Every structure is written in structure tokens, then in C-alpha cells.
Amino acid sequence: MKAIRRFTVRPVLPAPLQPLSDLARNLRWSWHTETRELFEAVDPASWRAADGDPVGLLGSVSAARLAELAGDSSFLDRLTAAAADLDTYLRGDRWYQQRDAEGAELPAAVGYFSPEFGVTAALPQYSGGLGILAGDHLKAASDLGVPLIGVGLLYRHGYFRQSLSRDGWQQEQYPVLDPNELPLTLLREEDGTPVQVVLSLPGRRSLRAGVWLAQVGRVPLLMLDSDVEENGPGERDVTDRLYGGGSEHRLLQEMLLGIGGVRAVRAYCRLTGHPAPEVFHTNEGHAGFLGLERIRELVDTGLGFEAALEAVRAGTVFTTHTPVPAGIDRFDRELVARHFGEDGELPGVAAERVLGLGMESYPGGEPNLFNMAVMGLRLAQRANGVSTLHGAVSREMFAGLWPGFDPEEVPITSVTNGVHAPTWVAPEIARLGEGPPDATLSPAVPDADLWDVRRLLREQLVTEVRKRLRASWLQRGAQAAELGWIDGVLDPDVLTIGFARRVPSYKRLTLMLRDRDRLTDLLLDPERPVQIVVAGKAHPADDGGKRLVRELVRFADDPRVRHRIVFLPDYGMGMARKLYPGCDVWLNNPLRPLEACGTSGMKAALNGCLNLSVLDGWWDEWFEPDFGWAIPTADGATTDENRRDELEANALYALIEDRVAPRFYDRGPDGLPERWIEMVRSTLVTLGPKVLAGRMVREYVERLYEPAAHAHRALDAATATELASWKYRTRTLWPYVSVDHVEAVSATGAGGTAELGSTLSLRVQAGLGELRPDDVEVQAVAGRVGPDDTLVDARTFPLKPSDGPDPEGRWVYEGPLALDRTGPYGYTVRVLPAHPLLATSADLGLVALPTEATGEGAGVLLR
Known part of the structure; x- marks a missing residue:
């Protein structure tokens, strides 16, 4: 029977426990370990049943338990400390206020x-990375x-x-x-x-x-x-x-x-x-x-x-x-x-x-x-x-x-x-000790301690995977009696690869299935086995993405490999907080360059997980061999899509077989994979500060x-009106702006060559129509030239106007062009709108360029 009306009955907290309500209503608890541990102490069973949601917890805990806590001096001391800590956090000056005090022109808000x-799983208002x-x-x-x-x-x-x-x-x-x-x-x-x-x-x-x-x-x-x-x-x-x-x-x-x-x-x-x-x-x-x-x-x-x-x-x-x-x-x-x-x-x-x-x-x-x-x-x-x-x-x-x-x-x-480290870094990693500013690890942590924590996190992931896999199979219609095999799924001592994200086609969920026999050999290798945890949602209207999910699930259902590869449904923040820390390698194989950034690998890195990815998004920017591996790509315009997938899948298999797995299983006399631990340490200490959301927000x-x-x-009202009028006038008159003639007093030698370090003096005649020199900027644009005369790695040099127009109404602009690079070198000139309130010279999208009949050739060869 269904209720005809639904409403919420709020708990009445005893007076000593009132601060719990304030702590629950501020989502700082979602990234503050001590506050979460305080809520867990209220009632561990209810905390688990509420999936770590303090509001759900307080709505389910019994009145008897609340009365017991109200008389527990130890708990009340912890509650007082947590409330005071939140108050200090909310009121104290921080980086922004300090920067403001130093005179920076910061926005009021x-x-x-x-x-x-995506703030917390308790407020499910997100679909993915955005x-x-x-x-x-x-x-x-x-x-x-x-x-x-x-x-x-x-x-x-x-x-x-x-x-x-x-x-x-x-x-x-x-x-x-x-x-x-x-x-x-x-x-x-x-x-x-x-x-x-x-x-x-x-x-x-x-x-x-x-x-x-x-x-x-x-x-x-x-x-x-x-x-x-x-x-x-x-x-x-x-x-x-x-x-x-x-x-x-x-x-x-x-x-x-x-x-x-x-x-x-x-x-x-x-x-x-x-x-x-x-x-x-x-x-x-x-x-x-x-x-x-x-x-x-x-x-x-x-x-x-x-x-x-x-x-x-x-x-x-x-x-x-x-x-x-x-x-x-x-x-x-x-x-x-x-x-x-x-x-x-x-x-x-x-x-x-x-x-x-x-x-x-x-x-x-x-x-x-x-x-x-x-x-x-x-x-x-x-x-x-x-x-x-x-x-x-x-x-x-x-x-x-x-x-x-x-x-x-x-x-x-x-x-x-x-990414926000306090949200995504496992407490076990955080407790290893404070490191350099913004790093997640102290260099002084011994290898053995770091390896022990990494194994503990892998073990926790195995437990989590088995629990979620069992629930998924029961939901799929299986009977408990036929699920005994799940107790043997994954192994806390086996190299664990994670792959979890949305499932549009360009992220290539099933690239790993390209050669199923080869993947099976990797999973079942008797000496260097690999296990893979996969998760992801396809958009409800994306049947193509759903077919990819089904293809992966059917492979993972195969009794031969189901203990080594699993698909976990309902990927979200709750799952992710176990998945990132528990994996040894984070896999990302999109079609380059279609991954705008790809922050899941950042979250994994903050926990000492190494990245195995194509050079796309952030990995293209910060990849170093100390942090993981780059999957070679075949992203040329002429490469057939099917052929490209084949080439990149083979490159992925080869990396795992020849470099990733051997490094994980290569143990020293003390039983530790020293080279692997070095990479984990480099990831935490050197890469960690780069991938932080704090760095991003400061930028x-x-x-x-x-x-x-x-x-x-x-831009007050008067200034905004003046700027708008200037833009309107400039757009209207721009068709009459032209580059009429370009000539050079040349440092060019015989055969069109010049000496490095010499100077080319440019003289440009420009027609401005009814615009004035204050309305424009005339530039020389110079750099190396390619086979088709396209300027490469170009630099701009402003040219200065003469005192007035010539008899034909043209303005003369002059300036030096320093020849500072060797090889084929060229220049052109252009006229752009100019106003003190423009953010960039491209703001209006207007430019006047020379025509073929404008003047002298612009190419020189520097010796």
C-alpha cells in the first residue's frame, strides 16, 4: 500500500546535542574527517544505513540513543570541539582575505x-565530471x-x-x-x-x-x-x-x-x-x-x-x-x-x-x-x-x-x-603525515609504511567490490545460493586497474575488449595477474553507450574471468571514494583530443594511484614517466577509426604486459617493489600539488x-555608453581601413638573406578612413615561415604613427623589426581596433591585412 501523502518528521535533539544539527547542515562534514567520525560515533549502524548522510542519521537514531549521548561527557567534548572547529573555519581570514589586505583588486563576491x-553523495545533483x-x-x-x-x-x-x-x-x-x-x-x-x-x-x-x-x-x-x-x-x-x-x-x-x-x-x-x-x-x-x-x-x-x-x-x-x-x-x-x-x-x-x-x-x-x-x-x-x-x-x-x-x-x-584533496584523499593516506605545502605525503614516510597503506586500501576496495557485486547480482535476479563465487572475486595482492567514468563513445569503455584473448591472458597470468574494476553510466537516451555497458558486463560475467574483472553499476561519489584509493593504476583511453580534462585520474593520483592514459586533457600537460605511462595514439586525420582502435588497444596491452605489471611485481629482498613505490611517492609529492582544486581556484x-x-x-553607465558607441562607430567604419603599402629598409643581403641580430625597418601606409590613430593599432607580425608561407610561433611588434596623414589621407607607421631567429623568416602587417577598455585586440573580431598588391615581399632567410 502506498501513502497518499509524504512528509518529514524531524528529530528533537536534546539541548546538549543541538550543535549536531548545525554540523549536519553545513556540508563541510563531507570533507572533514573528524566531523564524519563524530557522526559515525552517534550510531555506527544507522550511519552505515544512511550511507554516511548526517541528516539521514539524525532522522533515524532512536530517542534513547540521543538521551544516552546527551549524558556522555566524552562524546560531548568531541561535539564541542567539532562545533568550535567549524566556527573557526567559517570566521577566520584565509588566503583571499590576506590577498585583499595586500591591496589586490578583488571582487566583493x-x-x-x-x-x-557534486558536493556529496547525500545531495545527488550531479551526473559526472562537470x-x-x-x-x-x-x-x-x-x-x-x-x-x-x-x-x-x-x-x-x-x-x-x-x-x-x-x-x-x-x-x-x-x-x-x-x-x-x-x-x-x-x-x-x-x-x-x-x-x-x-x-x-x-x-x-x-x-x-x-x-x-x-x-x-x-x-x-x-x-x-x-x-x-x-x-x-x-x-x-x-x-x-x-x-x-x-x-x-x-x-x-x-x-x-x-x-x-x-x-x-x-x-x-x-x-x-x-x-x-x-x-x-x-x-x-x-x-x-x-x-x-x-x-x-x-x-x-x-x-x-x-x-x-x-x-x-x-x-x-x-x-x-x-x-x-x-x-x-x-x-x-x-x-x-x-x-x-x-x-x-x-x-x-x-x-x-x-x-x-x-x-x-x-x-x-x-x-x-x-x-x-x-x-x-x-x-x-x-x-x-x-x-x-x-x-x-x-x-x-x-x-x-x-x-x-x-x-x-x-x-x-x-x-x-x-580536485579537492580533503574530499578525495583516503584518511589512511592523509594520516601518513604532512608533507611540503599542498603535497599529500611527507618524503620521510618509509617505503614499507607506504606500501602497507596501499595494500590496505586495495584490500578495502576488494571488500567493497564484493559487497556491491553481490547486491548487483541479487538485483539482476540471482539467488544467494548461486553467488558463493563472489567471495573469491579480486585479490588484495594482485595489480588492480580502475576505469570509471561516464560512457559516451569517445571514452571507449570497451577498448580493453578489442583482443579478448589477449586481455584474458593478462587477467589470468600465473605470475603477474591483473584485475580490473570498471564502472560507468550511459546517458538514458544513449543506446550506443548502453550497448557498450552490456558488452563489458557480458565479458565480466564469464566464469573464466569474473574473479578478475568486474563491472559495478551505479557509479557515484560514494563508490568513487573507495575506488580511487584502492586501485594501483587508473586507466583512461579516450579518443584524443576529446577529453577536455578528465579529473578522475587526478583523484586517483592524490591517493598514490599511477595513471595509464593517452596524452589527453590534464595528462597531456603534466605527464612524466615518474607518474605513470602514456598510451601511444594514432590520432592522425587519415587514420581509420577501426584501425586506430586496434593500434591503440595493442599499445595498451603491450604497456601492461611489458612495463606496468613487471614493475608492480618486481620485488626486492625486503619484498617491496622499490621502483613502483618510487613512482607512488613521486605522484604524491610532485604531481599532487599540481592537480589540486586550490591551485585551480587561485588561478x-x-x-x-x-x-x-x-x-x-x-565601466560605469557613462563609460559603458562611450565604449558601446566607440565599438559601433569602429564596426561601421572598419570597411574603409586598409593596409595600402609596406616597404622595408632592409638588412637583407644578397639572395634574400639577413644576419641574425640585425634589424629590419618597416614603413607602412595605412588608410584609416574616418578613424583616428588612437582608434587602431598597427602591428608587424613576424616569425618562422612554413612551406606554405604560414607564420609559425609568431610575435607582434607595434608600429608608431607619423605626425599626420599624407596628402592622400593615409597614415604612415614605422618601426624596427628585430631579426632574432635563424632559418626561413617572414613578416606581415595588420591593423587592429584599439581602445583602453578592450580586454584583447581580438575583442571585436576585426582586422585589416595586406593584399597581394600591397608592397614588397615579406620573406627573408636569416643566417
Whole structure:
């Protein structure tokens, strides 16, 4: 029988135990070992039954046990210490405050918008790496004292729970989440009524959302929930599932996240006195509409649209996470138009203005599609990818937005992702001792102690795998009597490889199955066996991904190998915290360069797990032989996909056979694998500090947030209006800008050669039309030249204007060009817009270049 109504009965804690409620409601417990151990001590059995969720624990523990704890002086001492520690953590000055005291021009606050947040398994609002990264960003910001306000949606079904059918096909379940049973607090007005944000929909409908608050250490996370009584059935379902529904459903989710999210931030700051954000960080294109709402706010004060756009761009940071166009949300033009303008949302902003920001109006773009990443880039003065390689891929992918510029000049930088060590480092590793700043290991830890801890973690993983595998088989319909074999699955003394992530095709879950006989030989090797733990979810609509899961599951079901390879369903944060520390090697074999970053290998590395990966994402950037192995790739444009998989799979098998397994099993007289332990130590001490979320957030502050705050403050209404007018005038007059003649007073010798260290004096005649020299910059661009005369590794040299135009109205620019490199060398010249408030010379996407008839040849050969 089902209940006709569901509600939550909250426990009444005895007065001495009241601090437990505060500790449970601040998600710092999710990365603070001592607080988690305190909650476990309340009732170990209930703690396990609640899957480590303090709110669930306190809702299930008996009144008798609470009364017993209220009289336990030892427990109360621990509770007092934990509460005092949290208070100190929340109030003390940290890195950000110290930097502020040193005079850095820091933003008063930053709004950080993301479609998903993976903070803890107790708040399941994430699907994969994007959400986990966002959660780690909040935690690291909290630890550093960065005044961030997180903004997301509260999905009543979260992401799906995964199970398997008897034949290995992925099954999805969507459990209902009651916000009252989660570590959340409803944001309320001063009179106690719930805060609501309201969006206008076509047909005079409204979309309303309540706002829930999750406290992530020092950082508030606002989560919008459309499941409120004032909404109709369709509107109540807008926040039903993460990444669910059709195009209109996704559009409404993203409008609520961006537009409603800004309104939620305004309400939160009004009610709490929190400083309003000066910088808004859009984590992927899903939240891009936040820029439109901020433009609407300024337009309502009387500012023109173009000036409002400039003011908003100045304080906006956009991070792209996808290296492929197919990973970007794109909507039909008419669908977007229907939801904006006078009959929809943002009535002060014409629908054509909205469309102009997101349409793919560049060569190769789809003319009728509204692209969320394109809008995000047009609304942000600063943008970045999430690894050095991904930054380069993004510059290529979005180069059409900046015509006339080489991809390397496209204004998209990179900040390589990081992971939050206190969340992901096993306590056993953390207890080995403090090392250098930001490292996870002291160099003084003996080899034997390090190896013992690594074996202990492997043993814990074996126990966890057997428990989860048994539960999975029972769910698949097996009987307990036929599962005795599970007691022999995995061995705590066998080399253990982990592979766990989402299952899109480019991550190649089944590459390891390419040669099944060879894989079987690796698993069953009598002297150097290997065991593999695999986990991952395919998107519910991705039947291709589900077929990959089934293929892997069926291989792992084979009685010959099932004790050496397992697939664990329902991969999530709870499983991951056991999986990363317990593996010896972390495998990653995507199609290069389609892995934007790939942070799972970072989490494994923080626990002394070595990486075995193609050179993609972060591994391309930081790989060293001391940290693991690079899988050779065959990613040339002419390589057939099938042939490529064959080559790379064979390279993977060879690495395991010839290098990985021998190093793990090569033991010294003391029984220790000395070379392996050296690699573990190097990974912890040297690689560990690089992969930290603290490093990442500091980079965001110094390289993006701080400049964005400076730019935001420089653009008051008058300045923004002046800049918008200048841009309009410059765009209008740019067709009349030209490079008319280039000549050189040459250091060139006979045969077109020149001496290294000599100087070439350039003289350029440029037509500026009605623009003035202050409106432009004339540059020489020089570097080595390839066979097709393309400049390689080019540098720019500014040229200075003469006192006035010549009789024909052309301006003369002159300057030296230092010949500082040998070999084939060349130059060109160009004219760019210039204004003190432009972030980069490519900002407007305008450039004037010489024509073939402009002047002298530009190639020289340096000796």
C-alpha cells in the first residue's frame, strides 16, 4: 500500500546535542574527517544505513540513543570541539582575505553558476565530471575564503540510479528526493514566506521556483526548485531530472538557471547582507542566460542595450568544458524567439537582440540554431578551457567567432581543472603525515609504511567490490545460493586497474575488449595477474553507450574471468571514494583530443594511484614517466577509426604486459617493489600539488576574477555608453581601413638573406578612413615561415604613427623589426581596433591585412 501523502518528521535533539544539527547542515562534514567520525560515533549502524548522510542519521537514531549521548561527557567534548572547529573555519581570514589586505583588486563576491553540483553523495545533483568539478570548485573556494555564491537547480529526481538486467542491459530508476530530507534550508523572506523567483512564459503563463540553500563550508549554494504548488503540472516538472526531457524542457531549465538564478542571488543578498557579486562565472553554456538577465536589469535603469552588454561582458567569465560541437546545447531559433521579447521573458530586451547573441552567424555555422556556448562567449569578456590542450582545441572550435585571426589568437585561455584533496584523499593516506605545502605525503614516510597503506586500501576496495557485486547480482535476479563465487572475486595482492567514468563513445569503455584473448591472458597470468574494476553510466537516451555497458558486463560475467574483472553499476561519489584509493593504476583511453580534462585520474593520483592514459586533457600537460605511462595514439586525420582502435588497444596491452605489471611485481629482498613505490611517492609529492582544486581556484582568482572585477568597476553607465558607441562607430567604419603599402629598409643581403641580430625597418601606409590613430593599432607580425608561407610561433611588434596623414589621407607607421631567429623568416602587417577598455585586440573580431598588391615581399632567410 502506498501513502497518499509524504512528509518529514524531524528529530528533537536534546539541548546538549543541538550543535549536531548545525554540523549536519553545513556540508563541510563531507570533507572533514573528524566531523564524519563524530557522526559515525552517534550510531555506527544507522550511519552505515544512511550511507554516511548526517541528516539521514539524525532522522533515524532512536530517542534513547540521543538521551544516552546527551549524558556522555566524552562524546560531548568531541561535539564541542567539532562545533568550535567549524566556527573557526567559517570566521577566520584565509588566503583571499590576506590577498585583499595586500591591496589586490578583488571582487566583493563571485556568482558561480552550473547546471550540476557534486558536493556529496547525500545531495545527488550531479551526473559526472562537470558536476564534481563544480562541487570541488565550491569547496576549494570555501577553504581559500573566496566569497563565492553557487547557483544551480534542485532536481527532484536527481540523476538516475543505475542497475543491470539479467543480460547486462542498463536500467534506470529515478527515486524521488524530498528536500526536507536533504541537507538544505528553504530561503525565506523576512515574514517567513518562501522566496520565489518568477519567469514569464509564452501564453501569459508563469514559471515559479523556490530557492533552497545548501551551505558548503563558507560558500552558499542556491538551488532553484520548480516543484511548487503555484505552478501548473508542466512547470512543476521543469526541475524534475538532470539532463532530461526534450528541447523546450532543457530551454526552460536553462532559462531558470540563468535568469532565475540571478534573481535568486539578488534575493539572497538582500536578505542576508552578503555582498552582491561583481563577477559572474558561467560554468558551461547551460547557465548563459544569466548575462541576459543582467542586461535586462541595466536596461530597466535606462541604459541602452549595447552599453548594458558592455557592462555585463566586463564582469563575466565563461568556462567551456566540451571539446566537440555535439556536446553543446543548441536550440531551434523559433523556440528561443517564442520565449523572449514582449510576449515572454525579458520584455525590455527585444527577442532579436537575444537571438543575435546566440546564433551561429559565422562560416560553417547552422543559420537556424541558437548555440548556448556561442552566447556564453559573446556575453563574456574572459573565457577559458579546462586544460592547456583543451584551450587549444576550443580556440580552433570557436575560431569562426573571430574571423581574420589565427586560432592561437582567439581569446580563450585555459585554467586546468583540479580536485579537492580533503574530499578525495583516503584518511589512511592523509594520516601518513604532512608533507611540503599542498603535497599529500611527507618524503620521510618509509617505503614499507607506504606500501602497507596501499595494500590496505586495495584490500578495502576488494571488500567493497564484493559487497556491491553481490547486491548487483541479487538485483539482476540471482539467488544467494548461486553467488558463493563472489567471495573469491579480486585479490588484495594482485595489480588492480580502475576505469570509471561516464560512457559516451569517445571514452571507449570497451577498448580493453578489442583482443579478448589477449586481455584474458593478462587477467589470468600465473605470475603477474591483473584485475580490473570498471564502472560507468550511459546517458538514458544513449543506446550506443548502453550497448557498450552490456558488452563489458557480458565479458565480466564469464566464469573464466569474473574473479578478475568486474563491472559495478551505479557509479557515484560514494563508490568513487573507495575506488580511487584502492586501485594501483587508473586507466583512461579516450579518443584524443576529446577529453577536455578528465579529473578522475587526478583523484586517483592524490591517493598514490599511477595513471595509464593517452596524452589527453590534464595528462597531456603534466605527464612524466615518474607518474605513470602514456598510451601511444594514432590520432592522425587519415587514420581509420577501426584501425586506430586496434593500434591503440595493442599499445595498451603491450604497456601492461611489458612495463606496468613487471614493475608492480618486481620485488626486492625486503619484498617491496622499490621502483613502483618510487613512482607512488613521486605522484604524491610532485604531481599532487599540481592537480589540486586550490591551485585551480587561485588561478581563477588571479587570472580571471580579479581582472574581471577591475573591468567591471571601470565601466560605469557613462563609460559603458562611450565604449558601446566607440565599438559601433569602429564596426561601421572598419570597411574603409586598409593596409595600402609596406616597404622595408632592409638588412637583407644578397639572395634574400639577413644576419641574425640585425634589424629590419618597416614603413607602412595605412588608410584609416574616418578613424583616428588612437582608434587602431598597427602591428608587424613576424616569425618562422612554413612551406606554405604560414607564420609559425609568431610575435607582434607595434608600429608608431607619423605626425599626420599624407596628402592622400593615409597614415604612415614605422618601426624596427628585430631579426632574432635563424632559418626561413617572414613578416606581415595588420591593423587592429584599439581602445583602453578592450580586454584583447581580438575583442571585436576585426582586422585589416595586406593584399597581394600591397608592397614588397615579406620573406627573408636569416643566417
